[in-house]
Amino acid sequence: MSAVMTGFTNTSFKLAARPFGLPKDSDWLREQTPVPAPGDGELLVKVRYISLDPAMRGWMNEGKSYIRPVAIGEVMRAGALGEVIASNHPDFAVGDIVEGMLGVQKYAISNGRGLSRIDPTLAPLPSFLNALGMPGMTGYFGLLDVGQPKAGETVVVSAAAGAVGQVVGQTAKILGCKVVGIAGGQDKCDFVVNELGFDACIDYKRGPIFPGLAKHCPEGIDVYFDNVGGDILDAVMARLRLHARIVLCGAISQYNNTTPIQGPKNYLSLLVNRARMQGIVVFDWADRYPEAVTAISGWMREGRYKSREDIVPGLDAFPETLLKLFRGENFGKLIIEVT
Secondary structure (H helix, E strand, O other): OOOEEEEEEEEEEEEOOOOOOOOOHHHEEEEEEEEEOOOOOOEEEEEEEEEOOOHHHHHOOOOOOOOOOOOOOOEOOOOEEEEEEEEOOOOOOOOOEEEEOOOOEOEEEEOOOOOEEOOOOOOOHHHHHOOOOHHHHHHHHHHHHHHOOOOOOEEEEEOOOOHHHHHHHHHHHHOOOEEEEEEOOHHHHHHHHHOOOOOEEEEHHHOOOHHHHHHHOOOOEEEEEEOOOHHHHHHHHOOEEEEEEEEEOOOOOOOOOOOOOOOOOOOHHHHHOOOEEEEOOHHHHHHHHHHHHHHHHHHHHOOOOOOOEEEEEOHHHHHHHHHHHHHOOOOOEEEEEOO
16 A cells, blocks of 8 residues: 555545537546655645636547546546645655646645646745746747747737736737727726726627727738637638638537537638638647747846736536536636645
């Protein structure tokens, strides 16, 4: 029997069944187990914050993807950060703050692969799961390397008040672009315009977005950063400019479908406008993450960049908190604080 940490009990959420539509309580197994002591070359992390991301819904499905699905009975995959409380690893010491795929649990054993030490003096810790974490890397490299915006161009981003949307819009403004967001609700639209500095924001909950696109993008759209898919993607494609670029990051409107996924109906706009649509997966830029962290943390210190998190206390709230993503109820990057 492996050694355990006396007095420590882990709480974890494991995938009990593959969801059909929105995940429900019976799709999860909440389990409490003793915390193992780290073996040779391992470390033990006390998790402090867990990132909840739309991609998690895809990880629950069986089938080929850019990453293997979470297995039935496995701790749910999630990015998280925490403190090293025991270590037999030469590269990590007790007290280090680390970030990686630690899962939806209170304690995590790691062999160090995929873990990064973070510098808590750069920004508040939740920022390392937001602007300085996977969402920040996604927005930064997706916009710059795939969208390739130029000063003076018009950039549109959906889910503009979300974690990735915040990064895309603020980065595009720093580059001298006109930025139009799409978000759900007046509060979110006011936030991205008044706090983040977007030029305009269209509230999709008030009705079709095409009139707003025509108003705010009278000469068309040069770059569209898509986080939602569905009808919004079709509406944007009708306003593309010549040689426009679409960055296909996510399709949260389709993730919980119980019918076939809705593809773009207006795809001939790509042909007419000689436009390009390219999918992105953030892991492709893993070796360049420090570049983005340096740039974004610098903008934050200069007061040119803001990071908003929606932090929910308590690991036991995980199943219901995850659903906030798909109901559009989160305001900023959704994070669980493990208490």
